[in-house]
Amino acid sequence: MPRIYIKDLHSHIGNEATVSGWVDVRRDHGKIIFLDIRDRSGSIQAVIAPDEGMLLETVAPIRPEWVVELTGEVKKRPEKMVNEALPTGDIELSVRAVRVLGEAKELPFSKDESLNFDTYLDYLPLTLRTKRARAIFTVQAEIIRAFREFYEREEFVEIQAPKLIGEDAEGGASVFEVPYFGHTAHLAQSPQFYKQIMVGVFEKVFMTGNVFRAEKHATTRHLNEYTSLDAEMGFIEDHRDVMKTLGRMMRHIAGALRARAAEEFAFLGAEFPLLPDDIPSLKLREAQRVIKEKFGEDATHEPDLSPQHERWLSEYAREEFGSDCLFITHFPMEKRPMYTREDPDDPGYARGFDLLFRGLEVVTGGQRVHEYDALVAAMRAKGLDPDRFSFYLQAFKYGMPPHGGFGMGLERLTARFLGLENVKEATLFPREINRIDARLSE
RNA sequence: GCGGCCGUAGUGUAGCCCGGUUAACACGUCGCCCUGUCACGGCGAAGAUCGAGGGUUCAAAUCCCUUCGGCCGCGCCA
Numbered sequence: 001m002p003r004i005y006i007k008d009l010h011s012h013i014g015n016e017a018t019v020s021g022w023v024d025v026r027r028d029h030g031k032i033i034f035l036d037i038r039d040r041s042g043s044i045q046a047v048i049a050p051d052e053g054m055l056l057e058t059v060a061p062i063r064p065e066w067v068v069e070l071t072g073e074v075k076k077r078p079e080k081m082v083n084e085a086l087p088t089g090d091i092e093l094s095v096r097a098v099r100v101l102g103e104a105k106e107l108p109f110s111k112d113e114s115l116n117f118d119t120y121l122d123y124l125p126l127t128l129r130t131k132r133a134r135a136i137f138t139v140q141a142e143i144i145r146a147f148r149e150f151y152e153r154e155e156f157v158e159i160q161a162p163k164l165i166g167e168d169a170e171g172g173a174s175v176f177e178v179p180y181f182g183h184t185a186h187l188a189q190s191p192q193f194y195k196q197i198m199v200g201v202f203e204k205v206f207m208t209g210n211v212f213r214a215e216k217h218a219t220t221r222h223l224n225e226y227t228s229l230d231a232e233m234g235f236i237e238d239h240r241d242v243m244k245t246l247g248r249m250m251r252h253i254a255g256a257l258r259a260r261a262a263e264e265f266a267f268l269g270a271e272f273p274l275l276p277d278d279i280p281s282l283k284l285r286e287a288q289r290v291i292k293e294k295f296g297e298d299a300t301h302e303p304d305l306s307p308q309h310e311r312w313l314s315e316y317a318r319e320e321f322g323s324d325c326l327f328i329t330h331f332p333m334e335k336r337p338m339y340t341r342e343d344p345d346d347p348g349y350a351r352g353f354d355l356l357f358r359g360l361e362v363v364t365g366g367q368r369v370h371e372y373d374a375l376v377a378a379m380r381a382k383g384l385d386p387d388r389f390s391f392y393l394q395a396f397k398y399g400m401p402p403h404g405g406f407g408m409g410l411e412r413l414t415a416r417f418l419g420l421e422n423v424k425e426a427t428l429f430p431r432e433i434n435r436i437d438a439r440l441s442e
Numbered sequence: 443g444c445g446g447c448c449g450u451a452g453u454g455u456a457g458c459c460c461g462g463u464u465a466a467c468a469c470g471u472c473g474c475c476c477u478g479u480c481a482c483g484g485c486g487a488a489g490a491u492c493g494a495g496g497g498u499u500c501a502a503a504u505c506c507c508u509u510c511g512g513c514c515g516c517g518c519c520a
Contacts, residue, residue, distance in 0.1 A: 025481070032477040050477055083480060109453035110470050112481065118512060119453070174518095190520090215518060216443075226520070307516080354520090364520065409520035423520090434512080 007041035009091060012074040019044065019093065020069040020101060022129070023062055024111075033059050037070060037093075044088040046070050048095050058098045064111065065126075067102035070095050117422070124429060124437070135264040136426060139257065140414045144208055146256035147229050150249045151206040156231060159198050159205045161191030163212075166391075174214035187212035190407060192339070195232040196368060197395040199403045206231040208410070216433050220422040221307075221360060223411060225431040232405030239341075239351040239367040242404040243327055246355065246363065247279040250325060257417065270418040273324035273358065280317055281327035281353070283346075287313055303335045311359040329353040338378040341367040341404075351404075358416040365406025372396040 004017050021039035028034075031050040036043050048059050062068065072095040083089030108123060109115065111130055120127045127133060148158065164178065165188045176187040190211050198205045211228045231249075236242060254275055257265065265272065282290070287309075288300045295312045299305075305313070305328065317326035330349040333342055341351045352366025369375045375396050376386045386393060414426035424430040434440055 027479050027482050028476090029479065029482075030476045032479080034479055034482085036480070045480065047478080078478090081478060081480090086480080089480085106452085106471065108470090110481085113453055113469060115453070116513090211520085213519075217518065218513085219515075219518095222519070228520070304518095361520065407520065412520060439511085 005041035006039050006044045009044060009074050013076055013091060015074060017074050018069060018071040023064050023066045042087055044093055046093040046095050064107055065104035069099040069101055071097040135267050139261045139264050139418060142257055142261045143253055143414060146253040150252040151231060156204040156206045157202040159207050161194040161207055161209055163188045176212050176214045189213055191230055193392045195230055195405060199232050199234045200395045200400050203234040223423060223427060223430055227410035229408040229410055234401040234403040236402055236404050239353055239404055242365050242406060243353055246406055251275050268418050274322050275325060276323050279325045279327055280321040280323050281329055283330040284328055287328050290316055303332045310356050310361055314356050314359040324358050326356045327353045338382045338384060339368045341369050360412055360416055362412045362416060363406050363408045367404035370400040370402050
């Protein structure tokens with residue numbers, strides 16, 4: 001017999017049905033007991049009535065998070081007992097039989113209690129069961145689904161990039177070392193090289209996968225392991241082709257969330273973003289002029305934006321352009337990795353961009369160097385030895401089209417969509433300097 | 443790495459600035475009562491040597507030092 005989900009119980013009114021799930025709340029009135037039962041689809045009130053003497057004994061030890069199977073009649077509630085606040089508030093399950101499928105020990109805290117974030121992290125297998133956490137990660141799953149949906153429609157091929165790599169990908173960011181049969185391997189800090197290589201194979205590729213950063217940061221926007229949503233496409237004119245695709249993708253994701261996650265957004269008090277057809281774009285130098293004029297800080301000689309600058313610029317983009325997203329382009333070449341393409345019309349500056357979303361950088365992308373000799377020269381200019389990158393360089397040695405792409409932080413994106421303060425709230429099992437599941441100090 | 447803040451029952455907090463008899467409140471837990479609640483309710487109980495170590499003092503959760511742990515901001519980045 002197929003399992004009946006709680007959300008479908010309205011079609012069983014007047015009939016007997018069996019549901020299974022976790023006990024959310026127990027309300028014991030002595031001779032009548034109410035259990036709120038939760039499954040993946042919703043929750044319903046089960047009533048254990050006084051005339052079922054044996055049942056009361058079975059139910060007596062049952063506490064929150066016990067897993068039970070309940071059989072009984074699905075009844076329409078008497079009018080006075082309807083709870084309009086709940087989707088199943090007009091019905092209840094009048095229980096005839098109870099089967100305990102799994103017991104639960106006493107909970108360390110009641111599940112609705114507001115916790116310190118550290119306590120939340122200590123008890124993730126339990127705290128992820130809360131409605132809030134389930135809403136966040138349902139939205140995240142929809143973001144990935146929409147991302148995949150968009151690029152499949154655009155005829156990109158989905159690939160899997162390795163996580164164990166030999167040499168560090170880009171220089172700069174610290175990478176984790178891994179013993180590898182007497183050698184030292186590294187955990188990938190980005191799929192950059194592999195997605196570029198695969199442009200030589202499929203022209204257009206995308207991927208989702210985890211990447212690793214060995215940086216000792218302690219902020220609300222950094223993780224030591226995060227999920228990167230990447231795309232790379234060949235035969236572009238310049239970085240603006242990538243930006244256009246990315247803009248359409250953001251609109252697709254927002255549309256998909258509106259269609260499929262409106263309930264979660266409402267529950268979390270999140271607003272859908274303002275995303276105009278053309279996402280506004282400023283060169284870094286223009287953005288710095290805005291900062292100086294509007295916000296009074298002279299950062300015109302900085303090579304990059306600070307977090308405060310990003311928040312200001314997002315504020316400006318919303319007021320000025322009615323957009324929650326803003327592209328910043330043309331960072332100085334010395335701040336960008338060796339595969340970055342310089343803009344011939346703006347020497348010294350890159351054909352690259354960051355995407356700011358509600359005050360935070362969520363994407364970095366741009367056009368790449370695709371000529372072998374130029375790439376070798378760029379490596380040398382950055383003090384890198386081209387021999388160490390000979391594997392990667394084969395792609396360019398044997399013919400590559402002009403191409404570009406981007407990498408996007410899934411947790412940052414999720415957090416910005418939902419207005420969460422800390423990206424760790426948008427990470428199922430965050431890896432941070434002092435914690436891999438449990439605190440490392442313990 | 444640098445700067446700011448925090449550590450009190452299982453959980454979340456108050457008390458700390460202005461040291462002083464049994465460290466308070468809420469939730470949870472346990473016991474008794476309750477046939478309509480929906481974060482049920484009522485009565486009662488247990489549970490904390492106040493992160494750890496040292497110092498000042500007649501007296502320290504409270505003041506000082508050290509140490510451990512955590513959070514936030516910055517740097518770096520997505």
